[in-house]
Amino acid sequence: MSRVYNFSAGPAVLPEEVLKEAAADMMDYKGCGMSVMEMSHRSKMFDDIIKEAEADIRSLMNIPDNYKVLFLQGGASQQFSAVPMNLMKNKKAGYIVTGQWAKKAAQEAKRYGEVVELASSADKTFSYIPDCSDLAITDDLDYVYICENNTIYGTHYHELPNTKGVDLVSDVSSCFLSEPIDVSKYAVVYGGVQKNVGPAGLVIAIIREDLITDDVLEGTPTMLKWKTQADNDSLYNTPNCWAIYICGLVFKWLLKNGGLEAMKKRNEEKAAVLYDFLDQSKLFKGTVEPASRSLMNVPFVTGDADLDAKFVAEAKAAGFENLKGHRTVGGMRASIYNAMPKEGVEKLVAFMAEFEKKNS
Numbered sequence: 297m298s299r300v301y302n303f304s305a306g307p308a309v310l311p312e313e314v315l316k317e318a319a320a321d322m323m324d325y326k327g328c329g330m331s332v333m334e335m336s337h338r339s340k341m342f343d344d345i346i347k348e349a350e351a352d353i354r355s356l357m358n359i360p361d362n363y364k365v366l367f368l369q370g371g372a373s374q375q376f377s378a379v380p381m382n383l384m385k386n387k388k389a390g391y392i393v394t395g396q397w398a399k400k401a402a403q404e405a406k407r408y409g410e411v412v413e414l415a416s417s418a419d420k421t422f423s424y425i426p427d428c429s430d431l432a433i434t435d436d437l438d439y440v441y442i443c444e445n446n447t448i449y450g451t452h453y454h455e456l457p458n459t460k461g462v463d464l465v466s467d468v469s470s471c472f473l474s475e476p477i478d479v480s481k482y483a484v485v486y487g488g489v490q491k492n493v494g495p496a497g498l499v500i501a502i503i504r505e506d507l508i509t510d511d512v513l514e515g516t517p518t519m520l521k522w523k524t525q526a527d528n529d530s531l532y533n534t535p536n537c538w539a540i541y542i543c544g545l546v547f548k549w550l551l552k553n554g555g556l557e558a559m560k561k562r563n564e565e566k567a568a569v570l571y572d573f574l575d576q577s578k579l580f581k582g583t584v585e586p587a588s589r590s591l592m593n594v595p596f597v598t599g600d601a602d603l604d605a606k607f608v609a610e611a612k613a614a615g616f617e618n619l620k621g622h623r624t625v626g627g628m629r630a631s632i633y634n635a636m637p638k639e640g641v642e643k644l645v646a647f648m649a650e651f652e653k654k655n656s
């Protein structure tokens with residue numbers, strides 16, 4: 297068996313310990329004679345799995361009691377519709393557009409009401425997070441929406457927008473559990489888990505209880521109404537049992553490794569290895585304004601598309617996978633999520649230094 301260093305933006309690298317544990321459980325989970333994939337979602341065995349997963353993420357993120365944790369399907373993209381359907385009472389919401397995912401969410405919301413673009417970083421190819429300290433926020437907005445870590449462009453909010461009392465909704469897909477956050481500052485925090493937490497097809501939504509009501513937009517499908525899911529403890533229909541189980545193992549791995557404070561420290565050290573290299577390199581250049589850099593997704597370029605392609609191909613041959621940048625931006629992107637060991641980043645940087653020597 298040989299494993300590569302996988303820099304994919306998602307689905308992405310998972311902790312080896314977790315994969316081994318899942319492999320060991322595969323034929324016979326805890327003596328029940330079947331795998332988690334084969335058991336009823338109504339069984340005691342699965343009930344324990346989902347309850348424990350919820351308790352562990354609550355403890356990891358320090359989630360206040362007045363927030364529900366929902367395990368939903370349809371990925372993060374499905375919440376682009378669920379958010380307006382559940383929250384647009386006034387049919388007006390503010391969106392801060394810092395990349396493709398925020399743009400897609402705003403476009404979807406436009407189907408249900410008025411979308412006010414409060415700020416955007418489109419003028420510089422989404423290479424920074426705009427100043428959000430004094431936006432034109434009016435109190436008729438149902439919510440203010442952000443994408444907290446921009447997976448494609450490699451930017452991250454280092455300070456939350458001043459929403460002037462309006463509820464904040466945040467897509468944290470690509471920074472989920474990468475560092476502590478104060479959940480009480482948000483109305484809704486949600487993320488697809490396939491970036492930093494688990495397998496694709498599961499989204500975890502953390503929602504303040506008073507926002508979970510029957511008062512949703514007319515025509516909201518039963519499945520997209522948060523109250524349906526909350527009333528049924530995420531078991532209205534068959535959930536993604538396997539993904540919930542793997543996330544549970546990842547939560548335990550995070551708890552065992554010191555929780556989110558420790559993860560943040562590790563992630564900062566790891567990202568610094570790559571950013572420090574980029575800052576002194578004469579060949580490679582980071583594309584993001586330093587103050588807006590993400591700890592999770594690091595885009596960079598040589599400035600020459602052919603050389604970029606050569607680098608990606610040679611890196612792949614050397615065991616560094618999925619370094620090609622998003623199809624809409626080109627260049628390279630290294631996603632260095634929780635499960636990427638520091639050693640992986642150090643080896644990548646050594647490889648980049650070698651490539652620079654040979655190609656300049």
Ligand SMILES: *Cc1c(COP(=O)(O)O)cnc(C)c1O
Nearest residue numbers: 371372373397447467469470488
């Ligand atoms: C990947 C990603 C999405 C889309 O996730 P799906 O689960 O594929 O719908 C949304 N937002 C962000 C920030 C992402 O990185």
